[in-house]
Amino acid sequence: MRSKILLDEEEIPKRWYNVAADMPRPLDPPLNPATHEPLKPEDLEPIFPRSLIKQEMSTERWIDIPEEVRDVYRLWRPTPLYRAVRLEKALKTPARIYYKYEGVSPAGSHKPNTAVPQAYYNMKEGIERIATETGAGQWGSALALATCIFGLKCTIYMVRSSYDQKPYRRSMMRVWGAECFPSPSNRTNAGRRILEQFPDTPGSLGIAISEAVEDAATHDDTNYALGSVLNHVLLHQTVEGLEVKKQFELVDDYPDVIYGCCGGGSNFPGVCFPFIPDKLNDKKELRLVACEPTACPSLTKGLYTYDFGDTARLTPLLKMYTLGHDFVPPGIHAGGLRYHGDAPLLCSLVNAGIIEAQAFHQREVFDAATTFARAEGIVPAPESAHAIKPAIDEAIQCRKTGETKTLLINLSGHGHFDLSAYDAYNDGILEDYEYPEELVRQSLARLPKV
Amino acid sequence: MRSKILLDEEEIPKRWYNVAADMPRPLDPPLNPATHEPLKPEDLEPIFPRSLIKQEMSTERWIDIPEEVRDVYRLWRPTPLYRAVRLEKALKTPARIYYKYEGVSPAGSHKPNTAVPQAYYNMKEGIERIATETGAGQWGSALALATCIFGLKCTIYMVRSSYDQKPYRRSMMRVWGAECFPSPSNRTNAGRRILEQFPDTPGSLGIAISEAVEDAATHDDTNYALGSVLNHVLLHQTVEGLEVKKQFELVDDYPDVIYGCCGGGSNFPGVCFPFIPDKLNDKKELRLVACEPTACPSLTKGLYTYDFGDTARLTPLLKMYTLGHDFVPPGIHAGGLRYHGDAPLLCSLVNAGIIEAQAFHQREVFDAATTFARAEGIVPAPESAHAIKPAIDEAIQCRKTGETKTLLINLSGHGHFDLSAYDAYNDGILEDYEYPEELVRQSLARLPKV
Numbered sequence: 001m002r003s004k005i006l007l008d009e010e011e012i013p014k015r016w017y018n019v020a021a022d023m024p025r026p027l028d029p030p031l032n033p034a035t036h037e038p039l040k041p042e043d044l045e046p047i048f049p050r051s052l053i054k055q056e057m058s059t060e061r062w063i064d065i066p067e068e069v070r071d072v073y074r075l076w077r078p079t080p081l082y083r084a085v086r087l088e089k090a091l092k093t094p095a096r097i098y099y100k101y102e103g104v105s106p107a108g109s110h111k112p113n114t115a116v117p118q119a120y121y122n123m124k125e126g127i128e129r130i131a132t133e134t135g136a137g138q139w140g141s142a143l144a145l146a147t148c149i150f151g152l153k154c155t156i157y158m159v160r161s162s163y164d165q166k167p168y169r170r171s172m173m174r175v176w177g178a179e180c181f182p183s184p185s186n187r188t189n190a191g192r193r194i195l196e197q198f199p200d201t202p203g204s205l206g207i208a209i210s211e212a213v214e215d216a217a218t219h220d221d222t223n224y225a226l227g228s229v230l231n232h233v234l235l236h237q238t239v240e241g242l243e244v245k246k247q248f249e250l251v252d253d254y255p256d257v258i259y260g261c262c263g264g265g266s267n268f269p270g271v272c273f274p275f276i277p278d279k280l281n282d283k284k285e286l287r288l289v290a291c292e293p294t295a296c297p298s299l300t301k302g303l304y305t306y307d308f309g310d311t312a313r314l315t316p317l318l319k320m321y322t323l324g325h326d327f328v329p330p331g332i333h334a335g336g337l338r339y340h341g342d343a344p345l346l347c348s349l350v351n352a353g354i355i356e357a358q359a360f361h362q363r364e365v366f367d368a369a370t371t372f373a374r375a376e377g378i379v380p381a382p383e384s385a386h387a388i389k390p391a392i393d394e395a396i397q398c399r400k401t402g403e404t405k406t407l408l409i410n411l412s413g414h415g416h417f418d419l420s421a422y423d424a425y426n427d428g429i430l431e432d433y434e435y436p437e438e439l440v441r442q443s444l445a446r447l448p449k450v
Numbered sequence: 451m452r453s454k455i456l457l458d459e460e461e462i463p464k465r466w467y468n469v470a471a472d473m474p475r476p477l478d479p480p481l482n483p484a485t486h487e488p489l490k491p492e493d494l495e496p497i498f499p500r501s502l503i504k505q506e507m508s509t510e511r512w513i514d515i516p517e518e519v520r521d522v523y524r525l526w527r528p529t530p531l532y533r534a535v536r537l538e539k540a541l542k543t544p545a546r547i548y549y550k551y552e553g554v555s556p557a558g559s560h561k562p563n564t565a566v567p568q569a570y571y572n573m574k575e576g577i578e579r580i581a582t583e584t585g586a587g588q589w590g591s592a593l594a595l596a597t598c599i600f601g602l603k604c605t606i607y608m609v610r611s612s613y614d615q616k617p618y619r620r621s622m623m624r625v626w627g628a629e630c631f632p633s634p635s636n637r638t639n640a641g642r643r644i645l646e647q648f649p650d651t652p653g654s655l656g657i658a659i660s661e662a663v664e665d666a667a668t669h670d671d672t673n674y675a676l677g678s679v680l681n682h683v684l685l686h687q688t689v690e691g692l693e694v695k696k697q698f699e700l701v702d703d704y705p706d707v708i709y710g711c712c713g714g715g716s717n718f719p720g721v722c723f724p725f726i727p728d729k730l731n732d733k734k735e736l737r738l739v740a741c742e743p744t745a746c747p748s749l750t751k752g753l754y755t756y757d758f759g760d761t762a763r764l765t766p767l768l769k770m771y772t773l774g775h776d777f778v779p780p781g782i783h784a785g786g787l788r789y790h791g792d793a794p795l796l797c798s799l800v801n802a803g804i805i806e807a808q809a810f811h812q813r814e815v816f817d818a819a820t821t822f823a824r825a826e827g828i829v830p831a832p833e834s835a836h837a838i839k840p841a842i843d844e845a846i847q848c849r850k851t852g853e854t855k856t857l858l859i860n861l862s863g864h865g866h867f868d869l870s871a872y873d874a875y876n877d878g879i880l881e882d883y884e885y886p887e888e889l890v891r892q893s894l895a896r897l898p899k900v
Contacts, residue, residue, distance in 0.1 A: 002459055003524040009452055074453040075536075075827045086525075086599070104554065106827030108866070148824050149536070171869035174876050175823050373625050374598050377525045377556030416558070416866040419621035426624050 001085050005098075005247040007078035012070050013242040016235045019273040019345055021061035022280065024352050027231075027344060028319035031306060036450055039316050047216045047224035049125040052118065055232040063235060065117070072116045072149055076105040077239065081247035084409075087375040088395070095398035096253065097391060099409040100244050100271060103378065107172070109413030110267050111142030111227055114236035118225045119146035129153035129222040131215040133183065133208030136162050136335035137169025138413065139227030144178035154178035155222075157185065157211040160203035162335065168417050183208040190214050190312065204328065205339070206311020213314055228264030229309060229318070229343045237270025240410065245274055253406050255286065257394060259387040260410035262290040262299060262357070263336045265343035268387075271410040272355065273345075279354060290350065290357040291386040293337050293365075295433040296329035298322060299350055299357035301440065306450040307341060317448060320347040324443025330433040332362050333421035334382040340443070360389050361432040366425040368392050369415070381413040382421050451535050455548075455697040457528035462520050463692040466685045469723040469795055471511035472730065474802050477681075477794060478769035481756060486900055489766050497666045497674040499575040502568065505682040513685060515567070522566045522599055526555040527689065531697035534859075537825040538845070545848035546703065547841060549859040550694050550721060553828065557622070559863030560717050561592030561677055564686035568675045569596035579603035579672040581665040583633065583658030586612050586785035587619025588863065589677030594628035604628035605672075607635065607661040611652035612785070618867050633658040640664050640762065654778065655789070656761020663764055678714025679759060679768070679793045687720025690860065695724055703856050705736065707844060709837040710860035712740040712749060712807070713786045715793035718837075721860040722805065723795075729804060740800065740807040741836040743787050743815075745883040746779035748772060749800055749807035751890065756900040757791060767898060770797040774893025780883040782812050783871035784832040790893070810839050811882040816875040818842050819865070831863040832871050 029038035041053045055063060084097040102110035122130055130147055134140030140156040147154035156178055158170060163182035173180045183203045184191035190210040194201060216224035248254055260268030272288045279286045290299055302321035309315035311326050322341040329338045349355045369385035371392060380388060391409045398405050424430045470477060479488035494503045505513060534547040552560035572580055580597055584590030590606040597604035606628055608620060613632035623630045633653045634641035640660040644651060666674035698704055710718030722738045729736045740749055752771035759765035761776050772791040779788045799805045819835035821842060830838060841859045848855050874880045
């Protein structure tokens, strides 16, 4: 039976889909952190190019993808939609399981979908260098690739603990010509201040964001780039779902449930936003399930309110589900899902009851990842495996009920740089973390008053 | 411009191509190591299934691929043929550069092309377990995947130095359910003997082969599998070249030169053997270039004679280019190319002047790999990068002469598990090794007298 549903290169989408045009209610605006007034485009100009600021604030339904960006997408897009024939057989399920595989990009995840246009627009507006932060390195390596392709310099502040413990995504950044510093570094005021106080700190994403933003704000030729949360990032990721819709048409099928993992929320919106108009109109029974870790359950346990995007309280205030901007989640192996908040567009749709959310423990997630790898071959990233877990559960449920549901997993990346986590799992030393209720209560008490 | 030439899944080859049918002169037979008589099929039965022994000795031009094997190939085949649009632009060359990318397999290389049929035929003949050796782990991980899919157990003897220093391919083997032991181990007589004499030995491929063969020969339910050198291995790899021929037809082009890296010789024959009939008939100007490391230059500096396949002198004698079965090559990062000999079918064609060979230093190979990664995104395995180096040189030559040659690189795998080698290169500490002439002279003096 056919395993892969492929599209021709000419079918790479020509336009991104902007869900802001179809929101059931208008998005609450981001607020200036000093004045608490709605953010003005010019507030963002010190660190973003105008074309991206325009996309960030746009409510146009369709936004053209520049040909130069499509030409780079050709290196790995359209990505395959797989029918998980062997997984279905292993589970003895009548359900039809599909997965969209974004791990075929050179950086191994969905992140280049937005890194490439971000680098492109910065290049077009004369920027020579982009500064960013990265945790485990998915985003940093994607931006290193994208800046390399458009001839820009790239400076990456990588959380020190990951810089020391997970060197290989950093090695990829070097291959693509980016410079990468452990954060906190002595290159910024923010970094130097922290190092003075805490010379042995392992760093955090919050600190790294502060360093990258400061670097961009204090150098004329330099901008900042973010790999998640913001509207324009989610916009760029919709190439995933737009391709999936065409691929389902080719096999005359349509999903009953779409699963995607959710950290800051760029991957899951990427696959499911293009289905939102259907869901709002004729396909009301379509379920959209955002999957997150029990250890960092922003969508399932957070408050829906204004909060900072970073620990250091430098970013605009965003209306989102949050566990509090200074909440530090336990050290689960799905590093990309350790974020206290979520993308405002996604959160608004969760709040409106259009998208649902579920949380999972990491051991059950690795159980699912192993079942998947042994059937389909691909070793999934721990983040992506959060979407596999409930899909397998649903498929087993279908075996019991006899239902022939169509399930779609968004497989956002491979696990080639996460094999020490699989070793921990196979050694039986992988810990489950309960929801840290008391910690979250404390950090929520420190939310900004808006 | 189009980057990828894709084939539909239905175009996965239905038959393997057996170059033994088209050899300009018959292959010198393998010899029984005890009697020096030509090997009989039954000599191989203790460790191989009959169907593979039949393929090993066959001179039929076409051999059917079982449907169950094609069904597994569907997980990643047909693999893409890329037009290296961005590399051509970076090199300002009028040459057309293509690369066949085998890194899309779940194990990240071409090795599953033969691991899958080998596991299949063993399963069909009632074998329950396969034992094998692996160096850096490309082959071991491919066989782990294949045995997992067909429900066989898998025991892998991994050279201890790699077991300790390169844990991640071993981690993949575990994900797919294989057991992996550092070699020498205390599980075999061969291993125990070595451990008694040299308790701190880092191991070698030769020792690991001895352990795997002994394990297979001493257990009724267990067979042995090899990932290179043998005729049936090369046969299975021809899916690469058969697909490439169809892909070139789709764009109405045809290669002037085909480059592939060569260790034991399974990857390069895989892509170039299906072109041999053309070369012998109407396309005499087609160049087929086997690329090897200067540190282990079997094809360019070895003797064409009978030698053992392993250090411990257990295997049949094979007629091949060899540097001597106890030659230990310097520790280059392209671990897959550190083999003293080469596949007999390949060697015979080199000896007949139909295939040529070139050797390269590792620094120039990493230069080429970096140029490639910065243009095309994909970070190549160090082995595969040996084929990129001369292709880039030829493309630059075309820039000077204005020739519009068509160059094909066989990109056998990605470098996700080789990033420490890229770090060494970027740190400027990667060594070039001269051809170890004196060492080779010594090991050649110990060739068996046949």
